[in-house]
Amino acid sequence: MSDPAITPEVIAKHGITPDEYERIKSILGREPNFTELGVFSVMWSEHCSYKNSKLELKKFPTTGPKVLVKAGEENAGVIDIGDGWAIAFKMESHNHPSAVEPFQGAATGVGGIIRDIFTMGARPVFSLNSLRFGPIDGDDAESKTNRRLFAGVVSGIAHYGNCIGIPTIGGEVYFDESYSGNPLVNVFNLGILRHEQIARGGAVGIGNPVFYVGAETGRDGLAGAAFASRELTEESKEDRPAVQVGDPFREKLLLEACLELLASGCVAGIQDMGAAGLTCSTCETASRGGTGVEIDLNLVPKREEGMTPYEILLSESQERMLVIVHKGQEATVREIFEKWDLPYAQIGEVKDDGMMRVREGDRVVVEIPARQLADEAPLYSREAAPKREIPALDLATVPELDPLESLPKLLAHPSIASKRWVWRQYDHMVRLGATVLPGSDAAVFVVREADKILAAATDCNAIYCRQDPREGARIAVAECCRNLACSGAVPLALTDNLNFGNPHKPENFLQLREAVEGMAEACRAFDTPVTGGNVSLYNESPIAAIDPTPTVGVVGLIADPKHITTSAFKQAGDAIILIGDLGHELGASHYLKVCHGRKEGAPPLLDYSHEIEVHNAVRALIRLGLVRSAHDCSEGGLAVAVAESCLAVEGAPLGASLAFTTNGLRADQALFNESQSRIVISTTRGNAAAVLALLEWRGVPARRLGEVTDQDSLTITVDGRAFDWKLASLHEAWAETIGRLMSS
Amino acid sequence: MKFAVIQFPGSNCDQDVIHALRSFDGAEAEYVWHKSESLDGFDAVVVPGGFSFGDYLRTGAIARFSPIMKSVKNFAANGGVVLGICNGFQILCEAGLLPGALVRNRDLHFICEHVKLRVENAETRFTKAAQPGALLNIPIAHGEGCYFADDATLDELERNNQVLVRYDGVNPNGSCRNIAGICNREGNVFGLMPHPERACDPLLGSTDGRVIFQSLLS
Numbered sequence: 017m018s019d020p021a022i023t024p025e026v027i028a029k030h031g032i033t034p035d036e037y038e039r040i041k042s043i044l045g046r047e048p049n050f051t052e053l054g055v056f057s058v059m060w061s062e063h064c065s066y067k068n069s070k071l072e073l074k075k076f077p078t079t080g081p082k083v084l085v086k087a088g089e090e091n092a093g094v095i096d097i098g099d100g101w102a103i104a105f106k107m108e109s110h111n112h113p114s115a116v117e118p119f120q121g122a123a124t125g126v127g128g129i130i131r132d133i134f135t136m137g138a139r140p141v142f143s144l145n146s147l148r149f150g151p152i153d154g155d156d157a158e159s160k161t162n163r164r165l166f167a168g169v170v171s172g173i174a175h176y177g178n179c180i181g182i183p184t185i186g187g188e189v190y191f192d193e194s195y196s197g198n199p200l201v202n203v204f205n206l207g208i209l210r211h212e213q214i215a216r217g218g219a220v221g222i223g224n225p226v227f228y229v230g231a232e233t234g235r236d237g238l239a240g241a242a243f244a245s246r247e248l249t250e251e252s253k254e255d256r257p258a259v260q261v262g263d264p265f266r267e268k269l270l271l272e273a274c275l276e277l278l279a280s281g282c283v284a285g286i287q288d289m290g291a292a293g294l295t296c297s298t299c300e301t302a303s304r305g306g307t308g309v310e311i312d313l314n315l316v317p318k319r320e321e322g323m324t325p326y327e328i329l330l331s332e333s334q335e336r337m338l339v340i341v342h343k344g345q346e347a348t349v350r351e352i353f354e355k356w357d358l359p360y361a362q363i364g365e366v367k368d369d370g371m372m373r374v375r376e377g378d379r380v381v382v383e384i385p386a387r388q389l390a391d392e393a394p395l396y397s398r399e400a401a402p403k404r405e406i407p408a409l410d411l412a413t414v415p416e417l418d419p420l421e422s423l424p425k426l427l428a429h430p431s432i433a434s435k436r437w438v439w440r441q442y443d444h445m446v447r448l449g450a451t452v453l454p455g456s457d458a459a460v461f462v463v464r465e466a467d468k469i470l471a472a473a474t475d476c477n478a479i480y481c482r483q484d485p486r487e488g489a490r491i492a493v494a495e496c497c498r499n500l501a502c503s504g505a506v507p508l509a510l511t512d513n514l515n516f517g518n519p520h521k522p523e524n525f526l527q528l529r530e531a532v533e534g535m536a537e538a539c540r541a542f543d544t545p546v547t548g549g550n551v552s553l554y555n556e557s558p559i560a561a562i563d564p565t566p567t568v569g570v571v572g573l574i575a576d577p578k579h580i581t582t583s584a585f586k587q588a589g590d591a592i593i594l595i596g597d598l599g600h601e602l603g604a605s606h607y608l609k610v611c612h613g614r615k616e617g618a619p620p621l622l623d624y625s626h627e628i629e630v631h632n633a634v635r636a637l638i639r640l641g642l643v644r645s646a647h648d649c650s651e652g653g654l655a656v657a658v659a660e661s662c663l664a665v666e667g668a669p670l671g672a673s674l675a676f677t678t679n680g681l682r683a684d685q686a687l688f689n690e691s692q693s694r695i696v697i698s699t700t701r702g703n704a705a706a707v708l709a710l711l712e713w714r715g716v717p718a719r720r721l722g723e724v725t726d727q728d729s730l731t732i733t734v735d736g737r738a739f740d741w742k743l744a745s746l747h748e749a750w751a752e753t754i755g756r757l758m759s760s
Numbered sequence: 761m762k763f764a765v766i767q768f769p770g771s772n773c774d775q776d777v778i779h780a781l782r783s784f785d786g787a788e789a790e791y792v793w794h795k796s797e798s799l800d801g802f803d804a805v806v807v808p809g810g811f812s813f814g815d816y817l818r819t820g821a822i823a824r825f826s827p828i829m830k831s832v833k834n835f836a837a838n839g840g841v842v843l844g845i846c847n848g849f850q851i852l853c854e855a856g857l858l859p860g861a862l863v864r865n866r867d868l869h870f871i872c873e874h875v876k877l878r879v880e881n882a883e884t885r886f887t888k889a890a891q892p893g894a895l896l897n898i899p900i901a902h903g904e905g906c907y908f909a910d911d912a913t914l915d916e917l918e919r920n921n922q923v924l925v926r927y928d929g930v931n932p933n934g935s936c937r938n939i940a941g942i943c944n945r946e947g948n949v950f951g952l953m954p955h956p957e958r959a960c961d962p963l964l965g966s967t968d969g970r971v972i973f974q975s976l977l978s
Contacts (some may be wrong), residue, residue: 179811180772443872448957
């Protein structure tokens with residue numbers, strides 16, 4: 017079959033600009049052939065090269081005493097957790113595939129992130145996910161589509177995670193108009209390993225054999241990385257062949273076989289085939305090893321007849337790995353992969369010439385300097401729009417609604433309502449680690465092999481980021497660390513998933529830059545280096561860009577099982593104490609969005625030193641055994657936080673009775689404001705005075721708000737005005753909304 | 761007592777079962793790969809949960825052909841104790857060691873949550889450490905855990921006290937007669953959908969699963 021001629025149209029169709037084409041010609045010293053053009057187009061796509069974001073990403077702090085493998089060095093960063101143990105973790109997006117094929121899109125997202133983790137030599141032990149969809153509560157076609165996407169994504173994640181036997185223990189789901197037609201599916205995985213088990217993705221040792229292991233290559237997922245680096249349009253459905261098909265059973269075998277192979281000591285380098293498949297893994301391993309890699313496509317296990325070199329190299333078939341083996345130890349690969357009934361083949365060897373050379377039998381079809389292909393993609397600093405001042409919310413324009421109606425309305429909003437419908441579908445208990453059920457502030461997991469307790473959470477309030485990306489990104493980090501503090505953990509490190517619109521639009525690029533700078537600053541403040549992550553640009557539906565969504569995932573350590581703390585109230589009679597101020601800021605709040613239909617105003621302001629004092633205070637109280645529950649105030653403010661602590665009790669909910677005075681706040685402002693750095697704890701009545709004294713001694717503002725009751729009501733008295741809600745009706749709003757919407 | 765924990769490709773609760781078993785005094789536990797044909801030296805067999813062979817074709821339908829299953833059948837025929845948990849229960853049904861079948865949950869969703877089980881027969885090797893009628897808090901995690909059999913089979917199971925545990929209160933998956941676990945006529949093969957190994961450690965919220973392993977060890 018002869019290749020198509022390289023015309024300006026063919027070049028443009030590959031997403032390569034005329035300047036980039038010139039650069040390709042100067043790297044090669046000649047015109048590329050059609051296959052090479054395809055190879056460059058995927059390697060230089062945003063998804064693989066970060067060409068539009070790399071200059072920004074360099075602003076992140078990536079080092080620290082606990083960092084064993086830095087962001088960008090390998091497939092995932094590695095962090096020391098003590099006693100010779102380490103964790104590898106990372107978050108990655110599968111937004112575009114999930115938009116056109118939610119089940120497989122989400123499932124293969126999970127498969128991809130798990131491969132990134134065991135490529136590092138780590139055994140994956142748990143997953144989280146952070147999801148965003150358009151509204152699901154209407155009868156219109158759009159809501160129906162959003163429900164279909166939501167149901168498909170959740171069952172895709174469940175399908176893959178449950179089958180492979182890695183628990184999905186937490187995360188978040190938000191619903192907002194800006195994600196209609198462009199859902200976000202960010203998946204997180206964490207693995208555990210000994211320091212000496214860290215595996216590297218370099219093709220080292222000239223003459224070492226290169227093995228292909230895992231599933232056969234087919235035509236699925238052709239050029240998926242390039243697809244993910246475009247906007248979604250009406251025609252995106254035509255891109256369905258760019259979505260891969262996942263087989264969690266194959267990946268389970270691959271996972272066990274690779275860990276066995278790594279333990280045998282025969283591996284010189286290992287790299288998963290994710291985005292850009294065989295192309296990416298060959299040129300990246302060569303580039304990292306400072307070597308060359310030569311492979312023969314005739315030796316690659318294939319699922320279909322008659323595949324062209326272009327198709328084989330650009331296929332994103334799942335569940336495949338490239339392994340470089342120490343010469344002379346080829347038999348070990350054979351033995352292990354035959355035990356697991358998995359395909360394997362020696363397809364090439366490590367060379368000393370720095371080239372990625374691909375042959376089809378005797379014919380050379382690709383010959384490109386590996387380093388320039390893998391690591392020297394053009395980098396762009398796009399034009400950023402000028403910053404605009406965000407006017408503070410004018411409270412006079414916000415009519416004061418009856419809190420008796422607003423609270424149930426907030427609790428019934430799918431972003432705030434219980435996500436039990438979601439996590440009940442995930443096996444969150446396999447591996448015997450999830451000591452806290454999903455739905456609390458952070459997921460808590462006991463790693464049995466290492467005897468360590470980890471806490472992890474994901475966060476991003478995209479309304480804040482829409483209004484002020486810098487402040488929103490800072491708050492995302494702060495809130496995530498706060499969630500960890502509430503569960504008794506000290507944060508260690510952070511992974512991020514930057515979801516933005518088309519970076520060629522100056523507005524969008526401004527958002528990206530602002531968010532990265534805000535996040536970088538917050539990471540320094542909280543001493544949580546970035547260990548890696550993912551950038552997903554071009555998140556635009558036919559209507560508009562999504563709200564900027566720089567999601568963060570933070571992992572921390574809990575020193576003692578006695579410190580594990582959850583958000584649910586524990587016993588009637590316990591005192592309820594607010595750590596932090598009453599607050600007043602309603603700008604960009606969920607109250608404003610859900611009850612007034614307005615996304616406006618400046619988000620709350622974050623004060624790092626105050627925030628950190630609050631975290632340290634709650635952790636100190638937890639360590640002293642003085643905290644029975646802890647829950648941070650986030651979407652919906654104090655009233656929602658207290659209601660959630662009542663409703664999250666397993667079995668029958670507990671009531672609460674609160675009373676406080678303000679300095680002239682409106683009742684809705686007092687109840688629903690989203691000022692930062694606030695945590696609601698409960699403690700025994702006898703310990704309340706000690707808790708308040710300790711907080712005063714630490715200089716952290718706090719007040720006793722009331723107590724937990726066994727009544728069927730939540731009562732909050734603000735400046736003498738009593739608001740009383742029946743728990744049963746709050747429970748119905750919060751616990752049953754999502755299930756009801758999804759069965760309609 | 762030495763337990764064999766069978767590992768099929770796709771088993772994923774094998775490590776959990778080993779971990780739980782080793783927390784009991786007097787229990788030893790080792791993996792046995794599905795291509796092995798020997799159970800020599802073992803006193804009991806556990807077929808753990810997971811997705812053996814990816815649940816392809818039908819849950820448990822391919823695993824029953826693995827070489828080890830011939831030995832498991834012989835082991836059972838000679839009176840050896842065999843416990844099947846979740847996918848292990850499905851495999852034992854497919855292999856004909858237990859009657860009936862497990863089909864898709866009533867609501868078609870995978871369900872992972874704690875459920876209440878009532879011990880219906882406390883006079884077996886698997887339940888003798890429990891009080892008759894005791895309520896156990898043990899989690900389930902399955903997409904195909906709806907126990908199904910024809911009325912004649914169900915009547916016979918009831919008549920012979922082969923229903924060892926039943927869902928109490930809420931039937932999560934639509935199982936016939938709320939059945940969560942059954943044993944064979946001889947009482948040496950037991951299959952159940954809930955995961956007792958996930959309820960053996962107070963950190964995980966319940967230790968009610970221990971009674972099953974304690975029964976076997978006492």
